[in-house]
Amino acid sequence: MKLDFQILDLRTKHAFNIARMKEPPTRRTVWVRVTDDDGVEGWGEAPATPFYGETVDTVAAVLPGLAGVLEDAGQGDPFALERIEAALAMHIGRNPAARVAVSAALHDLVGKRLGVPVWKLWGLDPAAAPKSSFTIGIDELEVMRQKVREAASYPILKIKVGTPRDAEILRMIREEAPEKTLYVDANTGWTTKEAIRLIPMLEEFGVSFVEQPVAKGDLAGLRMVREHSRLPVVADESCEVAADVAKLAGVVDCVNIKLAKCGSLREALRIVHAARAHGMQVMLGCMIESTLGIAAAVQLTPLVDFVDLDGAALLANDPFEGPGIEADGSLRFNDAPGLGVTRR
Ligand SMILES: [Mg+2]
Structure with a gap:
């Protein structure tokens, strides 16, 4: 080869x-x-x-x-x-x-x-795949408002927070999108104290869960945030490979798998099963990547609870065509062999 x-x-x-x-x-x-x-x-x-x-x-x-x-x-x-x-x-x-x-x-x-x-090789049913969220990155408030308007067709938004103006951002999102499902991702941006203070505000805005409130290695902080919060806590930066899942059991409610963190499609499957064995939920995310990378993750989506595969949807130029997300957040599979990707 x-x-x-x-x-x-x-x-x-x-x-x-x-x-x-x-x-x-x-x-x-x-x-x-x-x-x-x-x-x-x-x-x-x-x-x-x-x-x-x-x-x-x-x-x-x-x-x-x-x-x-x-x-x-x-x-x-x-x-x-x-x-x-x-x-x-x-x-x-x-x-x-x-x-x-x-x-x-x-x-x-x-x-x-x-x-x-x-x-199909894995015996999965595309109909079991949950809809994907679409991510709104941090920017000036009015730029974020424009992004939310451009994402009008997506029923689930993931909001990046961890700024001094998180409440202002959430208020604007709810003005623009009163009915949408909202996920929040702090990308390690808060201390434990800040997270515990801010999460009730997220609850008031009807957020579904909070991803990675505190630093990657701070499992005690993650645990404390979870104990003091009614919102489910998702580990992203803290969960790279299947061996991390055992350390996160009882610490968070859900782990976010990314292929670019775990290093193989088979390791991603192992993370799903390790999390299930601990009664945890599973999310599947991505980096900014083209449809070629997203298509590999799409194959796994029938196994997870939450999908965040908007990496290629954020691109102005995508060199590839194939499985990905539609404008309503639903997952697009195809019947082509392998990953089903072609060069544009
Ligand atoms: Mg994240």
Whole structure:
């Protein structure tokens, strides 16, 4: 099996800011192609995220090494998914965006070899997928108001908070969208004290849950927020891989899986099952990524309670077409083999 990759430019419609950073409207992503000995190609995307230690340059730096591991561990057999993914993880440790691109490409390739979409290979029912939220990033109040108006067709909004003017933001959202389901994501932006003080305000605005109120490593803080709050608490930054779920049991109500954090489609499945074993709910999120990356996550959506897969919907230029979210937040699957993605 051969591995090639290409760096692509992405542009978001708006600057995308969250509590812990400002993001410019331009960014790069990595398109990975794995070709088997019969010439069948599988594709995956590496949405590198600096918070998790990766950039497009680190991805580009490790992929040639991963190509060698794929060659040795795969021995020409793309179906040896467990063996190959274990070897990739052993070779580079974290680097989850680089690894998930290879994982997605292998699942795409296996689906194409068998002539079935990945969701069907896993025995899943697209009708079970919940609707996706659409995210409103932090900005000047009137810019946020414009974003909410542009998102009129989406029934669920996810609001980024963690600013000194969170109450003002929520008030504006409720003026514009009195009936919509609202999720709130603080992206580690609050202290435990602030979270406990602010969550009753979120309740008044009819928010459904709060994501990552406090710092990534602050599990005691997360637990305390949950004990002092009626709103369910979701761990995102605090939950990267399946082994994190056990540490979060009893600490939060729900974990947010992202492929670019966990490093493989199979690890994402393990997180779902670990969370279920602890009676926890499961959310599936994304980075800013093209339809190629989103399509891999879409395959898993029938297994989760909350979906936040608007990464490609935030883009002004999407190089790919395939599974994703519709303008009403419903999930779009297709019957094409593998991930069902084509180049625009
Ligand atoms: Mg989040």
